[in-house]
Amino acid sequence: MKQEQFLDVATVDDACRRWEAKLELGPRPDEIVALRVAHGRVLSADVVAPGDVPAFDRSNVDGFAVQAKDTFGASEREPVTLTLLGQPIDAGHAPEVELEPGTACVIATGGVVPRGADAIVMVEDTESDGQTVRISSPVAPGARISIAGSDIARGELVLRRGTLLSARETGTLAACGIDRVWCVVPLRVAIVSTGDEIVPPGAKLRPGQVHDANATMLADALRELGAEPHILGIARDDESELQQMLAMARTYDAALLSGGTSKGGGDLSYRVLHEMAEPVVHGIALKPGKPLCLSVWDGKPVAVLPGFPTSAIFTFHAVVAPFLRRLIGRRVEEAATVTARLPRDVRSVRGRREFNLVNLVRGRDGFLAFPLGKGSGSVTTFARADGFFDIAADEEYAEADDTVKVTLLGRDVHPADVVVIGSHCTGVDIVLEAVITHGFDAKVIATGSRGGVEAAAEGACDLAPVHLLDEASGTWNAPFAADGVRVLQGYVRRQGLAFREEHAERFAGDDVPALLQAAVTDPELRIANRNPGSGTRILIDGLFPGEERVAPPGWSTAYRSHTAVASAIAQERADYGICLEQAATAAGLRWIPWCEEHLDFLVPADRWERPGVRAFRAALADDGVRAALTAAGFQP
Secondary structure (H helix, E strand, C coil): CCCCCCCCCECHHHHHHHHHHHCCCCCCCEEEEEHHHCCCCEECCCEECCCCECCCCEECCCEEEECHHHHCCCCCCCCEEEEECCCCECCCCCCCCCCCCCEEEEECCCCECCCCCCEEEEHHHEEECCCEEEECCCCCCCCCEECCCCCECCCCEEECCCCECCHHHHHHHHHCCCCEEEEECCCEEEEEEECCCEECCCCCCCCCCEECCHHHHHHHHHHHHCCEEEEEEEECCCHHHHHHHHHHHCCCCEEEEECCCCCCCCCCHHHHHHHHCEEEEECECEECCCCCEEEEECCEEEEEECCCHHHHHHHHHHHHHHHHHHHHCCCCCCCCEEEEECCCCEECCCCCEEEEEEEEEEECCEEEEEECCCCCCCCCHHHHCCEEEEECCCCCEECCCCEEEEEECCCCCCCCCEEEEECCCHHHHHHHHHHHCCCCCEEEEECCHHHHHHHHHCCCCCEEEECCEECCCCEECHHHCCCCEEEEEEEEEEEEEEECHHHCCCCCCCCHHHHHHHHCCCCCCCEEEECCCCHHHHHHHCCCCHHHCCCCCCCCCEECCHHHHHHHHHCCCCCEEEEEHHHHHHCCCEEEEEEEEEEEEEEEHHHCCCHHHHHHHHHHHCHHHHHHHHHCCCEC
């Protein structure tokens, strides 16, 4: 299959300038919209208040309307007595009385303050016999009254044009008595997914197929912008089918395709599109997202996004979304950012601006940004990330301890109640489930035991699950705790050798070290290895010290969890590996026990009494959680 090269790779700025020069970005038409259906629409005109909110002087409490000067000097020992006038003033009813000095009137929350009154005394500070009221606490003029127009005054600007109407904005409009607003006619955007390997969510996968995540993700991203997405479906790698789908897409205001934008022989999207539209850019110095294709037809934007989900959503937000915002009539908003420190080096590729998704956690001296580093093909990475930072095209890496500017994927950072950094274990998930049911949220970052030790030492986490044996003392985990770090006892778990049934004869016996040492010399067998720094990798490396170290097939592919190792073996991407019994059993694999190890939790001492950590400690001691751990094969 012939693979072409990207010969005209543009910078992000250059690509945007070239695309903008070809697009018709004038204002869109607008229409009057009933407020009841205006949610998600974009205002095309400023909205001013037609009247005061509140429209009258309003009582904020249940109590008595008074003239403040009549209460001066009141105390519990010497209360002030006032004469009650008229009927109680309930919300929604006009008062029938005018207060004079020495008088008061019963008033409910939301009631109209009567003429002559300038304060409200709470009912808790009074005693009444129905004819008079004794007041034991003085009030100042204006106390507990919302003056007419104090929220919004007549003629005041309520919302600006370009505002996307959420529940907050529609509630404000309703409070102002506005039931119709001028909105931009929705930007109708066609979405087309391409590729023989793509099937809709819910369809059963055949080998080599993947579910279409991009269409749903892009549609919801468009709704968040204020556009109206239209998913047209999946076009197979067939030129005539793709032409028909593109002909449908051309009737919309804009079009987004995903997949088929690289230069492989089977990539048709950009080829077919270039027959129907004017190509502007194909290839951007961006990672992820280099093969982005930007075109124009009838002055309308058409973009072919990369097929990998993370690449697709990054290129959408980095390049396409700003133009769609302008077409929709949205105001330009600066993305929210925070500064954070990198806990480790991050490598890049010179010549391309690279975006790196990160998880943010609060350390002792501010935020730490942990790179997720799962690649452009990861479906869940974007959903789990808090934000991203970029490495410039002329740089090759960012160093550990560098300060980076992280662009938030939302408007705010919401640190989890419990941050867990360290070794992956399904037992931790069992304990956290009990913590979450009590109203806490948790964030888990799998770095391996060594990463957990470092995170606990620098106060970057609440709990660090580790399983490291100090061979000199024969003690688990405690010797690795830095000063100021406490050890919370966890449970015992079993590691072992996992393999498929077809290799049962090859791995006959119970001497796992001997079986492993024999397996690594067999070129036909592929190992599912763990990531460096994990306790399991240290365990494996211990079998091959110094010059005896070998690199069998699969050795350099590092899986970050026990379940990932088991899945690789079950899917025949590898043949054997070391993992937990629970992961092997869930994947339907054979498993031979090797060793028992203690998984404990390192806790920074200054976090020991945090509510989330207390909840985790309580969960570990809970009989129900201990029973669940035991049922799952762990020994509390």
